[in-house]
Amino acid sequence: MYVEGKTKSVTAGPEEGTVVLRTKNELTGGDAAKRATIEGIAAHKTTQAANALRYLEDCGIPTAFIKQQDETSLICAACEMIPLELVSRRFAWGSFLKREPSFSPNNGTPFRFDEIKTEIFHKDAVVVPPTVESAQQMKESEARDKFLKDGVWAPGIYTDPYVVCHEETWDLYPAKEVLAEQETPLLTIPAALSASEVAQLRNEIMIPCFEALEKAWAKVETTFGAVALADMKIEVGRRVSDGKLVLADVVDNDSWRIWPGADPTKQLDKQNFRDGHSLGQVADNYALVAELTAQFSH
Ligand SMILES: Nc1ncnc2c1ncn2[C@@H]1O[C@H](COP(=O)(O)OP(=O)(O)OP(=O)(O)O)[C@@H](O)[C@H]1O
Ligand SMILES: [Mg+2]
Known part of the structure; x- marks a missing residue:
C-alpha cells in the first residue's frame, strides 16, 4: 500500500x-x-x-x-x-x-x-454544467488538475459540498453559499452510510x-x-x-x-x-x- x-x-x-x-x-x-x-x-x-x-x-x-x-x-x-x-x-x-x-x-x-x-461535507467535489454535461462528483485531485488554474477555480466546481442526509439519499449543496437561497441541491447521491x-x-x-x-x-x-x-x-x-x-x-x-x-x-x-x-x-x-x-x- x-x-x-x-x-x-x-x-x-x-x-x-x-x-x-x-x-x-x-x-x-x-x-x-x-x-x-x-x-x-x-x-x-x-x-x-x-x-x-x-x-x-x-x-x-x-x-x-x-x-x-x-x-x-x-x-x-x-x-x-x-x-x-x-x-x-x-x-x-x-x-x-x-x-x-x-x-x-x-x-x-x-x-x-x-x-x-455538527455538519458533514463530502470530500469529492461536485462539477456542474456547463463545465460538464451533467452534474457529477469528481475526486478533488482530478477536479484540481482539470479546473484549478493559477490558484483560481473554473466556474461550476464545488469542493467539499455540504451534505444533507436523508434515509436513502444525500443532497449536496454548495459549502460557501447561503443555504436558504438554494432552491435545489447541486446533486443527490445514494446515501453512503445508513441513518x-x-x-x-x-x-x-x-x-x-x-x-x-x-x-x-x-x-x-x-x-x-x-x-x-x-x-x-x-x-x-x-x-x-x-x-x-x-x-x-x-x-x-x-x-x-x-x-x-x-x-x-x-x-x-x-x-x-x-x-x-x-x-x-x-x-x-x-x-x-x-x-x-x-x-x-x-
Ligand atoms: N488509518 C488510515 N488508514 C488508511 N488511510 C489513511 C489512514 N489515515 C489517513 N489515511 C489517508 O491518508 C491519505 C494521505 O493524507 P493527506 O491528508 O495528505 O491526503 P490529502 O492529499 O490531504 O487528501 P485527502 O483529501 O484525502 O485528505 C488520505 O487520503 C487519508 O485518507
Ligand atoms: Mg488530508
Whole structure:
C-alpha cells in the first residue's frame, strides 16, 4: 500500500493491518490553491496528533491511532477511509457564516452554540454544467488538475459540498453559499452510510471528540487566557481488522480553530497560514501548539 497525499504519505505498517502515516513539511489552504513548505512543521504536527489522539483514546473515543513511531510518523490501524469531512462547532465561524450569515458575530463576538453543531461535507467535489454535461462528483485531485488554474477555480466546481442526509439519499449543496437561497441541491447521491451509522458518527465520534478536546483545551492557560476550541474537522474510516467506524487520519493544528481567551484574533491554528501570516510566525505557532498539547490529560 502506498498513498502520497498532499500533507502525508501512507505506507504499510510494521504489522498486518497497520499503516505508517508520515507527515510532510507542508501546509495547504484554500483547497490546496495555497501551499508552502515549512521546515520543522512535520515534527510539530506529529507531536500534536500523537498528543491529541492518545488523549482521545484515553477518553474512550474509538480511533485508528496506535503509537508515534518517530519524529514525523505515527503507526495507525489501517482503515478504509470514508470520503467525508466531519465538522463540529462551538462557535459560528469560517464557512458556516457563508451558509448561515444570520449567525454572524455581534460586535466581533462570535455566536456560541449551546449544543455542539455538527455538519458533514463530502470530500469529492461536485462539477456542474456547463463545465460538464451533467452534474457529477469528481475526486478533488482530478477536479484540481482539470479546473484549478493559477490558484483560481473554473466556474461550476464545488469542493467539499455540504451534505444533507436523508434515509436513502444525500443532497449536496454548495459549502460557501447561503443555504436558504438554494432552491435545489447541486446533486443527490445514494446515501453512503445508513441513518444509524450517521447517528453513530455524530453521537459516538464527533460530539464526544469535540467535547473531550474542548475540555482539554480549556485547561490550557496562555498569556491571553484559557484556550477555546472553536471548531474542528475530523475524518473517519472503517478499521480493516474489525470493520468498526473509528476516527482516522490525524487531529493536529490543521484540524481545528483554537482561540486563546476565546478571542479569534489570537488564533494559534492553521488559519494564520490561510490569512497570509509570515511562515516563520506560522511555524512558531505550530511549535507552541505542539508544546501545549502535551498538557492534555484525561
Ligand atoms: N488509518 C488510515 N488508514 C488508511 N488511510 C489513511 C489512514 N489515515 C489517513 N489515511 C489517508 O491518508 C491519505 C494521505 O493524507 P493527506 O491528508 O495528505 O491526503 P490529502 O492529499 O490531504 O487528501 P485527502 O483529501 O484525502 O485528505 C488520505 O487520503 C487519508 O485518507
Ligand atoms: Mg488530508
